[in-house]
Amino acid sequence: MMKKIETSIDTLKKDIKEFYDYKKWHFLTLNGVALEDDMLEIQWIFSEYEVKNKIVVYYAHIKYDELIPSIVEIIPSAIISQREIVDMFGVEVEGSQKGLYLDEDSQQKPLSGCSI
Amino acid sequence: MKKTINIPIGSQHIALLEPVRFKFECENEKIVGVDSDVGFVHRGIEKACTTKFKYDAIGYVVARVCGLCAITHSMTYTASIEKLIGGEITQKAKYLRILLLELDRIHSHMLCLSHTCENAGFEAMFMRIMGDREDIMEIQELITGNRVQFDYISIGGVNRDIDAALAKKILSKLELVRQKVLGYMDEFTNNWSLSLKFKGVGILTLDDAYRFNAIGPLARASGVQADVRNEIDYLPYNEIGFKMQKHTEGDINARNLIRLNELLNSIEMCNNILEGLPEGEIFTKLRGKPNGESVVRFEAPRGELMYYVKANGSAMLERVRIKTPTFSSIPAFSHIFTGANYADAPAILASFDPCLSCTAK
Numbered sequence: 080m081m082k083k084i085e086t087s088i089d090t091l092k093k094d095i096k097e098f099y100d101y102k103k104w105h106f107l108t109l110n111g112v113a114l115e116d117d118m119l120e121i122q123w124i125f126s127e128y129e130v131k132n133k134i135v136v137y138y139a140h141i142k143y144d145e146l147i148p149s150i151v152e153i154i155p156s157a158i159i160s161q162r163e164i165v166d167m168f169g170v171e172v173e174g175s176q177k178g179l180y181l182d183e184d185s186q187q188k189p190l191s192g193c194s195i
Numbered sequence: 196m197k198k199t200i201n202i203p204i205g206s207q208h209i210a211l212l213e214p215v216r217f218k219f220e221c222e223n224e225k226i227v228g229v230d231s232d233v234g235f236v237h238r239g240i241e242k243a244c245t246t247k248f249k250y251d252a253i254g255y256v257v258a259r260v261c262g263l264c265a266i267t268h269s270m271t272y273t274a275s276i277e278k279l280i281g282g283e284i285t286q287k288a289k290y291l292r293i294l295l296l297e298l299d300r301i302h303s304h305m306l307c308l309s310h311t312c313e314n315a316g317f318e319a320m321f322m323r324i325m326g327d328r329e330d331i332m333e334i335q336e337l338i339t340g341n342r343v344q345f346d347y348i349s350i351g352g353v354n355r356d357i358d359a360a361l362a363k364k365i366l367s368k369l370e371l372v373r374q375k376v377l378g379y380m381d382e383f384t385n386n387w388s389l390s391l392k393f394k395g396v397g398i399l400t401l402d403d404a405y406r407f408n409a410i411g412p413l414a415r416a417s418g419v420q421a422d423v424r425n426e427i428d429y430l431p432y433n434e435i436g437f438k439m440q441k442h443t444e445g446d447i448n449a450r451n452l453i454r455l456n457e458l459l460n461s462i463e464m465c466n467n468i469l470e471g472l473p474e475g476e477i478f479t480k481l482r483g484k485p486n487g488e489s490v491v492r493f494e495a496p497r498g499e500l501m502y503y504v505k506a507n508g509s510a511m512l513e514r515v516r517i518k519t520p521t522f523s524s525i526p527a528f529s530h531i532f533t534g535a536n537y538a539d540a541p542a543i544l545a546s547f548d549p550c551l552s553c554t555a556k
Binding site: 081101102105106107108110112113122124126128129130131132133134136154155156158159160163166167178179180181189190 | 234241408420426499513518
């Protein structure tokens with residue numbers, strides 16, 4: 080069972096902080112899905128420990144030039160997924176530098192659907 | 196402020212099996228900071244999955260993400276698509292899928308344990324385990340036709356059946372491997388090079404395992420009750436004798452023992468499958484094209500593997516996201532290294548069983 084909960088970049092930290100109990104929820108990853116009209120859906124995906132098929136996805140629709148807040152202070156392991164999103168979609172995530180997979184000065188954004 | 200020196204390991208180094216670079220900041224022998232670089236072999240497979248291949252071919256593409264857990268990759272992707280298309284596959288196909296998934300785990304854990312021996316300077320044991328692992332590779336070849344890249348799982352079932360004669364042959368080989376694993380258990384428990392030497396080294400505490408979202412043997416060695424086989428119902432793991440393994444010490448020795456116990460449990464599950472394999476077809480034709488979003492997880496040898504798939508009813512997918520076990524474990528790896536002795540770094544790294552082929556997909 081996958082439950083999707085909408086959030087926004089303004090309320091993300093508050094929403095995740097209220098939701099995330101680190102001994103109950105397992106943070107899976109951060110995901111990006113290119114949408115039409117130069118928009119991007121960012122997803123923060125969680126599963127519940129010891130519960131069958133329980134997946135919770137927080138998502139926000141953003142423009143490519145918006146700064147995505149970091150959740151590393153709440154979930155330290157999110158840093159690696161944040162860096163991947165920066166490389167693959169060419170977006171900016173607070174405190175996450177480019178260069179995990181691509182060169183630090185690379186202009187590429189391989190999974191981006193942005194026309195600009 | 197104390198003087199520190201930076202010591203890089205990798206991207207190519209005699210103690211590393213994979214193209215990864217760690218930069219250790221050391222105060223004398225103690226590691227006080229770690230920086231990692233994992234992107235040396237990025238292949239753009241996620242992009243290829245949405246631009247070059249139709250959804251029914253991608254199961255074979257993602258099997259190339261990793262040579263060690265190829266079955267788990269194709270299984271996880273295929274389950275994502277089956278979830279979107281709908282329809283049930285036969286019980287026999289489910290059992291055969293588990294058989295191959297567990298064989299994947301057995302040979303992968305044996306590889307990890309052999310490298311642990313190599314890092315301990317126990318070359319003879321390294322060679323012994325690698326030699327014994329051949330039996331599992333042969334079983335995989337007998338079932339799938341290949342030793343490494345198995346195109347065995349397809350949407351709707353599996354591609355090859357096994358008959359009674361083959362099942363008997365596999366059972367006898369598995370019994371040989373089981374006897375050998377019991378021997379490893381003795382070595383890893385009683386031999387100083389493989390037990391005492393690794394006790395108390397590279398510790399991840401239970402609290403840190405939760406905080407850093409540790410997965411797989413790394414998490415279970417620290418006491419986290421986390422095994423995706425226990426958290427899914429796509430495959431009937433509850434019918435074939437799955438038992439979650441758990442230790443609490445969180446050190447290299449505990450991780451080795453977790454893998455050894457998982458080897459025995461996987462062999463037991465394979466035996467149960469072969470002895471009680473249901474009759475029936477191995478393939479069901481699933482009609483329709485995938486539409487919607489799905490998140491599917493499976494327990495790969497190194498921990499949780501996740502696929503996110505977004506489809507729009509056409510043959511080309513909109514998004515395939517692959518979250519591999521090593522990738523999400525990197526923050527936990529870095530945390531464990533901090534405070535450890537530099538001399539222990541290769542052994543700690545080997546106990547993580549990292550797979551950079553998966554990580555950089």
